[in-house]
Amino acid sequence: MDFKSVGIKGLGYYVPEKVMTNFDFEKLIDTSDEWIRTRTGIEERRFAAPDQATSDLCVEASKKALENANMTIDDIDLILIATCTPDYPVQAAACLVQKKLGAKQTPCFDLNAACSGFIYGLTVAGGMIRGGVYKNILVVGAETLSRIIDMEDRNTCVLFGDGAAAAVVSEVEEGYGFLGVYLGAEGEDDDILKIPAGGTKKPNTVETIENRENFVHMKGKDVFKFAVHALPRATNKAMKIAGVTSDELKMVFPHQANIRIIEAAAKRIHAPIEKFYVNLQRFGNTSSASVGIALGEALEKGKLKKGDLIALTGFGAGLTYGSIVMKWVY
Numbered sequence: 077m078d079f080k081s082v083g084i085k086g087l088g089y090y091v092p093e094k095v096m097t098n099f100d101f102e103k104l105i106d107t108s109d110e111w112i113r114t115r116t117g118i119e120e121r122r123f124a125a126p127d128q129a130t131s132d133l134c135v136e137a138s139k140k141a142l143e144n145a146n147m148t149i150d151d152i153d154l155i156l157i158a159t160c161t162p163d164y165p166v167q168a169a170a171c172l173v174q175k176k177l178g179a180k181q182t183p184c185f186d187l188n189a190a191c192s193g194f195i196y197g198l199t200v201a202g203g204m205i206r207g208g209v210y211k212n213i214l215v216v217g218a219e220t221l222s223r224i225i226d227m228e229d230r231n232t233c234v235l236f237g238d239g240a241a242a243a244v245v246s247e248v249e250e251g252y253g254f255l256g257v258y259l260g261a262e263g264e265d266d267d268i269l270k271i272p273a274g275g276t277k278k279p280n281t282v283e284t285i286e287n288r289e290n291f292v293h294m295k296g297k298d299v300f301k302f303a304v305h306a307l308p309r310a311t312n313k314a315m316k317i318a319g320v321t322s323d324e325l326k327m328v329f330p331h332q333a334n335i336r337i338i339e340a341a342a343k344r345i346h347a348p349i350e351k352f353y354v355n356l357q358r359f360g361n362t363s364s365a366s367v368g369i370a371l372g373e374a375l376e377k378g379k380l381k382k383g384d385l386i387a388l389t390g391f392g393a394g395l396t397y398g399s400i401v402m403k404w405v406y
């Protein structure tokens with residue numbers, strides 16, 4: 077059976093203007109620029125303005141992606157937002173994006189695979205296009221993590237930032253686009269990274285708020301251990317499916333959580349660290365937006381050209397992970 081070639085026809089990203097530096101955190105909690113930089117690589121991150129929520133970040137990134145794809149919102153058949161920080165617990169952020177972009181009647185839904193969300197979203201969109209369900213799908217990875225981190229918990233609050241990345245996924249020239257896709261999850265590790273309260277298991281009460289259970293809780297070392305095996309596992313599997321070796325990859329776009337995780341993954345993928353695009357020093361961990369923001373920046377800097385083989389690879393809460401190897405389309 078012949079499959080359609082599916083890929084990214086246009087990409088755009090957006091980060092809020094407000095810069096939060098490590099020095100800003102020094103004024104708020106018992107931490108230091110030196111600790112954050114040496115343990116994570118992060119120097120600063122962006123925080124959304126008080127009147128911005130996830131759908132607003134999505135809209136900015138989507139406009140750029142549509143422009144780069146030479147399309148308008150009327151060309152889009154489905155809006156898919158990958159996020160774990162929607163504007164509201166009930167009502168998909170995708171529906172708010174539909175309204176703000178003026179896309180009447182376009183179907184919309186959100187997908188939550190945490191920091192692997194962009195890769196999961198691209199995979200779902202790719203499958204739908206291959207199956208002939210839709211022609212052009214807008215996939216956005218976007219987060220306003222600054223609203224769900226505990227600004228009194230130094231173990232977590234210094235790691236995250238806000239941002240969005242959008243991709244127009246469509247049928248592309250034969251042989252281009254997604255060549256190998258691999259997704260995975262380890263649901264048994266369900267106590268490592270989550271917001272304990274505020275869902276249906278434990279609705280928020282005065283007590284959960286007092287205990288700060290409405291914010292992200294994370295066992296950092298366990299996440300680290302998971303990440304250094306999940307990133308290479310996903311990438312190596314996707315490369316194998318694509319029939320591509322790490323020598324052939326021009327660049328790798330990893331989830332931007334921690335430079336030490338990326339360095340460890342690079343060794344296990346047998347690719348030099350120079351092939352890994354890293355911008356976590358300026359944006360921190362933007363969860364489902366991070367891989368797309370990295371890709372968007374690399375494009376802006378002219379680091380990618382048509383036909384380049386690249387890998388996107390990520391991991392996140394769930395625990396989830398995934399990778400897509402693709403031949404760049406434009």
Ligand code: COA
Pocket residue numbers: 106107108111112115116191230231232234235294296297299300303333334361391392393
């Ligand atoms: N500033 C100063 N000290 C801090 C700190 C901060 N921001 N955060 C933690 N510390 C302290 C800890 O309290 C601990 O002190 P203690 O030994 O007195 O208890 C000490 O630093 C060492 O902590 P440790 O957990 O051993 O550090 P680490 O080398 O494992 O680095 C992380 C911590 C969080 C940076 C690292 O584990 C990590 O990056 N994990 C993955 C997290 C991640 O990627 N999450 C998102 C997934 S999508």
